[in-house]
Amino acid sequence: MKRYAEYKKYTDGTWQKHLYDLSNLPLKDFLVKYHRNIDKPTLQEWQKWMDNFVIPAFDSGRYCEMIKNFGYSSKDKHDFKKQNIFFQILRKDDRLDDETRKFIAFMAGNHFFDKYNLTINEWFNSLYWTRPDLKGGKYTDYKDDYTINQILNLPYGLNHFKNVLLNLNHWHRI
Numbered sequence: 001m002k003r004y005a006e007y008k009k010y011t012d013g014t015w016q017k018h019l020y021d022l023s024n025l026p027l028k029d030f031l032v033k034y035h036r037n038i039d040k041p042t043l044q045e046w047q048k049w050m051d052n053f054v055i056p057a058f059d060s061g062r063y064c065e066m067i068k069n070f071g072y073s074s075k076d077k078h079d080f081k082k083q084n085i086f087f088q089i090l091r092k093d094d095r096l097d098d099e100t101r102k103f104i105a106f107m108a109g110n111h112f113f114d115k116y117n118l119t120i121n122e123w124f125n126s127l128y129w130t131r132p133d134l135k136g137g138k139y140t141d142y143k144d145d146y147t148i149n150q151i152l153n154l155p156y157g158l159n160h161f162k163n164v165l166l167n168l169n170h171w172h173r174i
Contacts, residue, residue, distance in 0.1 A: 004024070018034065052070075082108050083108050087102060127146075
C-alpha cells in the first residue's frame with residue numbers, strides 16, 4: 001500500500017498532495033513537478049539564511065554579526081575550523097553550488113555532524129538524512145526513500161535538497 005493514500009485526491013498545490021506525491025511519484029517526476037524552479041518563499045528563506053548566518057560565518061570580520069544573529073552566547077559555540085574543513089571537502093562535489101557547500105559547512109560548524117556522529121559521506125548515503133536522530137529502531141516513518149547522493153544525481157535535485165536543508169529538524173530549538 002502506498003504511503004499517504006488518503007491524500008491522493010487532494011488538489012495540486014496543497015501540502016497533502018505534495019506529501020502524497022513525494023511518497024508515491026518516482027523521484028525524477030516529483031523533482032520535475034515541484035522543484036524545476038525554487039518557489040519564491042523558499043528562495044526568500046534561503047537568502048535570509050545566507051545573508052544572516054552563512055555568509056557572515058565565512059567572513060572573519062563578520063563573525064560577531066553571525067553569532068548575534070544566530071543567538072549563540074559566544075563565538076566559542078561555533079566551530080569555524082570544522083566549518084572550513086567541511087567546505088574544502090565539499091568543494092570537490094560539483095553537484096553542489098557554492099552556496100550549498102557553505103550552508104552544509106555552516107551546519108558542520110553548528111555541530112550537526114558531531115551531534116549525530118556522522119561523516120559527510122555517511123550523511124550523503126543515509127536514508128535517515130533528514131532525521132539522523134531517529135535512525136533505526138521503530139522510527140521507520142522517518143526513513144527517506146532516497147539518499148542525498150541519489151537526489152543530487154537527478155535534474156532539479158539540488159533545488160529539492162536546498163528546500164529540505166532549510167527545514168531540517170536540527171534547526172528547531174527547544
